Amino acid sequence: xxxxxxDLGYSKSELMIAAxxxxxxxxxxxxxxxxxxxxxxxxxxxxxxxxLQLVYESGAYGARxxxxxxxxxxxxxxxxxxxxxxxxxxxxxxxxxxxIDVAFLGGAxxxxxxxxxxxxxxxxxxxxxxxxxxxxxxxxxxHARQILVIMRQATRSFVERLDFRTSPGHSGDxxxxxxxxxxxxxxxxxxxxxxxxxxxDATGEMVMRTTHPGVTVDxxxxxxxxxxxxxxxxxxxxxxxxxxLRLIREELDPAGVxxx
Amino acid sequence: xxxxxxxxxxxxxxxxxxxxxxxxxxGFTHLICFAAGHEIIRQRRRDLTLARMxxxxxxxxxxxxxxxxxxxxxxxxxxxxxxxxxxxxRIEQADPGPLEIEEYSHFGMVCRYMAGAANLPFFPIRSYxxxxxxxxxxKIVPMTSPYDETDEVYVVPPLRPDxxxxxxxxxxxxxxxxxxxxxGCQKEVAFAAHRVIVVVEEVxxxxxxxxxxxxxxIPGVVVDAVVEEPFACHPSFAQGYYDRDNRFYLDWDRIxxxxxxxxxxxxxxxxxxxxxxxxxxxxxxxxxxxxxPGQALSGEVDYGRYS
Numbered sequence: 001x002x003x004x005x006x007d008l009g010y011s012k013s014e015l016m017i018a019a020x021x022x023x024x025x026x027x028x029x030x031x032x033x034x035x036x037x038x039x040x041x042x043x044x045x046x047x048x049x050x051x052l053q054l055v056y057e058s059g060a061y062g063a064r065x066x067x068x069x070x071x072x073x074x075x076x077x078x079x080x081x082x083x084x085x086x087x088x089x090x091x092x093x094x095x096x097x098x099x100i101d102v103a104f105l106g107g108a109x110x111x112x113x114x115x116x117x118x119x120x121x122x123x124x125x126x127x128x129x130x131x132x133x134x135x136x137x138x139x140x141x142x143h144a145r146q147i148l149v150i151m152r153q154a155t156r157s158f159v160e161r162l163d164f165r166t167s168p169g170h171s172g173d174x175x176x177x178x179x180x181x182x183x184x185x186x187x188x189x190x191x192x193x194x195x196x197x198x199x200x201d202a203t204g205e206m207v208m209r210t211t212h213p214g215v216t217v218d219x220x221x222x223x224x225x226x227x228x229x230x231x232x233x234x235x236x237x238x239x240x241x242x243x244x245l246r247l248i249r250e251e252l253d254p255a256g257v258x259x260x
Numbered sequence: 261x262x263x264x265x266x267x268x269x270x271x272x273x274x275x276x277x278x279x280x281x282x283x284x285x286x287g288f289t290h291l292i293c294f295a296a297g298h299e300i301i302r303q304r305r306r307d308l309t310l311a312r313m314x315x316x317x318x319x320x321x322x323x324x325x326x327x328x329x330x331x332x333x334x335x336x337x338x339x340x341x342x343x344x345x346x347x348x349x350r351i352e353q354a355d356p357g358p359l360e361i362e363e364y365s366h367f368g369m370v371c372r373y374m375a376g377a378a379n380l381p382f383f384p385i386r387s388y389x390x391x392x393x394x395x396x397x398x399k400i401v402p403m404t405s406p407y408d409e410t411d412e413v414y415v416v417p418p419l420r421p422d423x424x425x426x427x428x429x430x431x432x433x434x435x436x437x438x439x440x441x442x443x444g445c446q447k448e449v450a451f452a453a454h455r456v457i458v459v460v461e462e463v464x465x466x467x468x469x470x471x472x473x474x475x476x477x478i479p480g481v482v483v484d485a486v487v488e489e490p491f492a493c494h495p496s497f498a499q500g501y502y503d504r505d506n507r508f509y510l511d512w513d514r515i516x517x518x519x520x521x522x523x524x525x526x527x528x529x530x531x532x533x534x535x536x537x538x539x540x541x542x543x544x545x546x547x548x549x550x551x552x553p554g555q556a557l558s559g560e561v562d563y564g565r566y567s
Contacts, residue, residue, distance in 0.1 A: 034339070034340055035340075057366065058288050058289060058290070058442045058444075059288070059442050059443055059444075060442065070340045070504070070506050071289050071339040071340040071504070071506075072289065072339070073288050073289020073290050073339070073442055074289070074504065075290070075441060075442075075497055075499050075503060075504065075553065077442070078290075078440075078441040078442055078499055079499075079556045080556070084440075084441065084442060084443065085443070086443045086445070086447065086448075087288060087313075087366065087370050087443065087444060087445050088370045088371070088374055088445065088448065091366065091367040091370060092367075092385075095367075096367070096385070096386055096387075119363075119392070119393075124392075124396050127351065127352055128352070129352070130336075130347075130348050130351045130352055132335050132336050132337040133333065133334060133335050133336055133363050134334060134335065134363075134364070134365040134366070134391075134393060135314075135334060135335035135365070135366050136335075136365060136366040136367065137365070138365040138367075138387050138388060138391050138393060139365055139366070139367045139385070139386070139387040142386065142387060142389055143386070164392050165390070165391055165392045166391060166392065166393065167391065168389060168390035168391055171390070180389070182389070
């Protein structure tokens with residue numbers, strides 16, 4: 001599988017970046033994380049969303065990073081930004097009040113309804129692996145109007161049952177979800193190293209939409225802990241274009257820290 | 261002219277940080293006062309409750325050195341790198357002893373400081389709905405709006421640390437403090453805490469502060485000590501003064517993996533040095549030169565003169 005992708009002249013990460021960036025067309029602002037989401041947002045700003053404002057939970061609004069930020073609090077995010085806010089203002093006035101269009105989340109575990117675990121593997125009181133915890137993820141999941149999830153896919157991360165629900169996704173009952181009154185209500189899409197997914201309106205369940213070039217539905221099934229819904233019009237993920245690859249390799253991540 | 265609160269780091273920590281205290285060294289990636297953490301380690305404080313939104317390398321160092329028995333936080337990790345090995349050893353294996361934890365989300369932690377700073381009994385937020393976090397932290401409580409019985413929020417309690425340690429670019433001798441760049445919750449934690457140590461790159465004349473009052477984040481009235489300690493954030497950064505030393509964060513992953521290598525690092529870089537000035541000298545001029553940013557001056561504004 002990985003060999004097949006390598007033969008196509010781009011990495012799995014580059015495909016994930018390009019597939020995610022295309023979902024930001026027309027979006028006006030985006031809550032950015034470190035790593036892949038940061039490159040995704042910067043690529044979108046140079047392609048499908050030129051007016052995209054990059055928002056970081058550290059308080060930088062409308063950031064214009066001159067170098068690839070290695071953390072969400074990099075000094076390059078403050079210099080030249082539209083605004084630097086206190087963290088209270090960012091979470092209260094921007095996020096909680098509903099101004100954030102899109103946010104990226106990931107996690108150690110996700111379930112079929114897009115609930116996410118970033119807290120613990122095993123029992124909370126006696127953890128096998130203590131993970132970082134929520135950070136801003138819990139409130140981001142509730143308040144951002146769209147949530148895009150980027151994760152590598154494996155049976156240990158795409159699980160039937162989470163060890164801990166840090167950030168709420170869809171409940172499985174659309175009537176309940178509609179009555180929540182949140183700005184968002186569960187992730188809107190998931191991009192992995194194997195496939196892309198959206199969520200079913202009727203059940204709130206993850207639906208496989210595309211498989212990446214060289215990847216079969218059975219490959220995807222073998223890397224998740226439940227039998228997934230598959231779209232009737234399942235197609236192949238469009239590969240990154242020459243221009244997308246040029247931007248990633250020459251401008252956004254020339255050292256290949258995240259994209260290779 | 262107000263009375264000077266200028267002190268050395270040794271004296272400020274000796275007088276204001278006591279065994280058993282709740283101590284918050286804040287700063288969100290930016291302005292994290294590592295030098296204060298090192299001085300607390302050097303003075304062998306014990307049984308501290310450490311509060312911080314993002315326990316990162318400075319708390320891994322302090323917890324690895326045995327100063328703390330409890331951690332209050334919302335995200336723990338080595339930003340952009342991975343785990344905090346010393347903290348995880350304490351939580352996962354009680355090695356060398358257990359560490360009590362009390363966890364929130366970022367917004368919850370910010371609002372705990374807000375409630376503390378504003379003298380409120382709790383702070384309401386729209387978070388934690390359908391999350392397991394309140395199940396493991398009984399201090400996060402659902403509450404129905406008194407004005408709309410269909411509107412439910414969660415409330416978090418005030419956090420009033422015994423001591424807050426806040427780094428900033430500059431302050432005057434009375435503690436009037438100015439910050440630029442990412443703000444974290446330096447302001448909220450300073451107003452919330454009972455005792456406040458401000459550590460700065462430069463102590464400046466009161467007139468410098470008065471020329472740009474909108475940039476003053478913390479007034480001297482809540483400050484107990486002002487410590488002038490250049491480069492005190494390393495490997496964190498001070499906007500406009502020095503860059504984040506990303507190499508050190510990567511190196512820490514290896515250093516902290518075993519308690520023995522962590523202890524050896526503490527011996528060389530904390531216990532083996534008398535103060536932060538020796539740490540700065542030990543790193544050497546070439547290292548500091550490599551962290552010096554280019555220049556990006558703000559424009560000036562005219563406050564106007566009304567005499």
